[in-house]
Amino acid sequence: MHELSLACSLIEEAEKVLEAENAARVIRITLGIGKLSGVEIDAFEFAFPMAAKGSRLEEAALVINDLPIHVRCKVCEKESNPDFPHCICAVCGSDDIELLGGREFNIESMEIE
Numbered sequence: 001m002h003e004l005s006l007a008c009s010l011i012e013e014a015e016k017v018l019e020a021e022n023a024a025r026v027i028r029i030t031l032g033i034g035k036l037s038g039v040e041i042d043a044f045e046f047a048f049p050m051a052a053k054g055s056r057l058e059e060a061a062l063v064i065n066d067l068p069i070h071v072r073c074k075v076c077e078k079e080s081n082p083d084f085p086h087c088i089c090a091v092c093g094s095d096d097i098e099l100l101g102g103r104e105f106n107i108e109s110m111e112i113e
């Protein structure tokens, strides 16, 4: 399961932060997951507690921000958020776009103690 290995590497990353901050545990962790990241949010929410078991994130509340596809159009120069899975300008329909967001998979914030 792809999401389980993602959750494991995320916990490793969070543990490094805890180490650096000399903190005992994570109370809340907020993630940004883009629509184009390929991560299934439901599957990730299911995998996270398994990966967190025995770690300092075992009790952590998991908050996921589902980030939209964000493009800038090279034709009309507008920025828009087209509906998944279409990577086109939501204003004029052009596919000549620059992808600004939607592939994220990162820790946005962590509440630690």
Ligand SMILES: [Zn+2]
Pocket: 073, 074, 075, 076, 077, 078, 089, 090, 091, 092, 093, 094
């Ligand atoms: Zn456009």
